Amino acid sequence: MKDSIITSKKRIYTLLSLIFWLLVWEVASLLINVELYLPSPFSTFKALFNMIFESNFWIIVFTSISRVIIGFLISCILGISLGILCGINNFLYSLWQPFIVAIKSTPVMSFIIIALVWFKSDNVPIFICCLMCLPIIWTATITGINQVDNRLLEMSKLFSVSKKNVITGIYFHSITPYISSAMITALGLGWKVTVAAEVLSSPRNSIGIKLLNAKVYLESAELFAWTIVVIILSMIFEYLFKYIISKATKFKGIK
C-alpha cells in the first residue's frame, strides 16, 4: 500500500517535471522567436507526428536499433569473456589494460574516421558501438572478479571443483551485479555513439543520416524530432533492459 502511494507520487512528480521543462522550452522558443535556432515544442511534435506516418520511418528506426543491439551484444560477449580471462590472469590483464585505456581516452570521432576507412558505412556504427561499450563492460567484469569472495574460491579449491565450474558457479554469479549496471551505462552510451557514427558514415536507413539531412536543409524542427526519437528509444531500451535484468537476477532467496 505504502509502496504504491510512493510509486504514484513519483509518477506525478515525473509528469510535473516534464510539463515544467516543456514550458521552459516553449517560453525560450517564444523569447528567441527564430524557429531555426530553437523550434517550439509544438512544431517539433508536429514534425515528429508527420515523420511517424512516413513510409520509411519504422525501417529507419529498426535499422538503427539493430545496429545498437548488434554492437552492444558483441561488446558484451567480448567484454565479459575477455574481462573474466584478464580478471583471473595477471599477464592477460597487463596485456589488455593499455589497449582498453587507449580506447577509453581516444576521442570517438577519431575512431569513427578510422572506421570509415576500414569498414562499409553500414558496419561503422556497429563497430563504434561495440568499441565504445567494450571498456565499460571489461572494467566492470574485472572489478566484479576482484570482489569475488576468496573464502568461496578456497572452498571450491579444497573440494577440487574444476575451473569451468568455478567460473560458472562462483565468478559468473559474483560479477553479475557489476556487469548488469555496466550494461545499462553501456547501452545509453551505445545509442549516442551509434547515432554519432551514423551521422559521419551516413549509412542508408539510419537516424544519423536523418539528423544530418535535417541540419543540411535547416529543418530544425525535424532535427529536434529525430533527437526526441533517439531519447525515447534510449529510454525504452534502458527500461526494458532493467526489467530483463531484474527478472533474470532476481534474488532467489526471496520467495
Place this chain on the structure above:
Amino acid sequence: MIQIKGLNKKFGELNIFEEFDLNIDNGEIICLLGESGCGKTTLLNILSGIINPDGGEIMGMSKDISYIFQETRLLPWYSVYDNINFILKDNIKNKADRKNTIEKYLDIVKLLDYKNYYPKQLSGGMKQRVSIARAFAYKSDILFMDEPFKGLDFELKKKLINSFIDLWNEDKRTVLFVTHEIDEALLIADKIYMLKGRPVKIDNLVKIDIPKKDRKISMNKLQEIKDNIYSLL
C-alpha cells in the same frame, strides 16, 4: 595412517611449529584442543595444502579431502541442493547418482524438506548442517573441521553434533577436528591432543572409548575426563 614428522612453520618472527610430530590413525576422529591462535587452523591449512610448510614431512596424506569451515561458505545464489551439487559435479558425473547422494545426506541432517531453500532463508544452525552434509556427500579420505560449532548456543551445538555423529556412523572416515571447546571434543573425539606453547607442542593425549552415540556431557565418565583435561591445562 597420516604421519607428520618434523613440521616447521614460521610467520615472520612467529615460530608456530618446530619439529612438530603427529600420527593420525585411519577412521578415527582426532581432536586438536588448544587456545585460539595456538596454530590449530594453521596445521589444517598445511595438511589441506592451503599453505605450505617451511619444512618437515607429511606422509600418507590423501588428495581427497573435505572441509567443514567455521563460517559455512555456502554460495548465496544457490539453493541448498545446488550448493552440494556444485562440489559434486566433477566427482559424480551421473546426475541421478548425484541426486541420490545429495538427498541421502540432506535426509541424514534432516534438511531434505529444505533442499530448495537458499542460505539466506536458513538459520545459522541449518546452514552449518548443510555444510556438514556437503562435507560428507563429497567422497574423501579425510575430513577437516575448523571450529564448526563456534559461536552457536548449546542446544544448537548439540543438534549439529548429533547430525555429525549420524553422518560419521554412516561413513567412518578420518576426521581432524580443531576446537578450543572441551565439551565439543568430549562428545566427538576418539583422541584429544592438547596443544600448548610456542612453538606449539603436544602437551597431552586423552583417549575416549565411549561410543559416540551414547555420550552425554553430564555422564560421570565424561565429567572425569573433563576434570582431567582441566587439571592438565
